[in-house]
Amino acid sequence: MSTDLIPLAFLMFLVTYPSRALGLLTPWLDRLPRVGFDYLQLVGPAILAALAAVSVMVVVSDDGQPAFHIGIEWVAVLACLAVTAWRKNLLLGLIVAVAIVVVARNLGFAALPA
């Protein structure tokens, strides 16, 4: 069983714990410039959106070249976005997304990923 990623998990802990602990354990946090707080507020949406977009729009060919991809995954991800925003329930959004892909692939409307 691979344990190669355990040091990575530990490094991720090392950079996560301070953000959780600084406010509770130290008194200086209030001195962080407001623009810093504003930037932090925006980091989450930007990274998550970038991850989602790159995951469904960019594929890497066997020779290592990235290429633009259009597929049923777009529909699934957009459906997840809509359902999650509408029902405030991510699990339901994920179920809808997976269902769309399963139906499309099994009925032959969409290709299986390479």
Add this chain to the structure above:
Amino acid sequence: MTVPAGFPTSAEALGASRRRVLVDAMGIAVSAIGFGFVYGLSAREAGFSPIEVLAMSVLVFGGASQFAAVGYVASGLAWPGIVLLTALLNARHLLYSAALAPWLSRVPFARRAVMAHLLTDEAFALSIGHFRRLGFTDEWGYWIGAIVSTFIPWTLATLAGVILGGQIPDPARLGIDVIFPAAMIGLSVGLLTGRREIVAAIVGAGVGVAVALVTSPAIGIIVGGLVGPAAGLLVPARLASETAPLGTPASADRFMMPGAHVRPPPEAPPPDARPADPPIDGVEDRDRTRP
């Protein structure tokens, strides 16, 4: 339990609030189980072993950053990049931590250090709602919110997902590969609390894809994640229409794991109550992103 002067204690109120925390925690736990299982499946697809998934869940204990790490690893991003993005993605906890600090200031240092590791969106939402209802600090509410509602169900469910995922014969035909991008975009919904966030997300996605196409997916994700927030800051504060600044119960309410929605208590704290969310630079929470 810490009871500031001026707050009458009431066994009935304490009991009622604790019961509400428990009920809310059960709802969150159910969601954490479902989402954790999906994370385990996704991690398995990316090549994580059960022990690696367990290490992530115990050490990192952050759903969004763990999910993101699956994508980073799958896309071949170097570890320094993964660590940098994890730090950025989890930096929002600074705001939760600062908001809880006044309530937990009398808790012994060692216990606060443990509390910090267990601080999540859910723990924040449950505990600060509990403290506000009571008007004083009840540690029991924090531990229930942190451990019972999230840590135990999340960790066990992620482990179950990565182990039982091996029983699925053809993951692509079952759409497992779409779970990761769908989860990312779904998680972002809870963060879109104003126009700045929307601009940051759109620019982050657009820049990420553009850079990924000319370099690599890993670099695209980093650049998108760094440029998007800067673009969002260009939206004038008066146009931001911010509805739930991070570090407030309103943000935690929107930010919960799937299906869990803990409303902040409707009743206002007594006039002489200490502030629930400490002002930053002398600016009230609701005005944090405004001039």
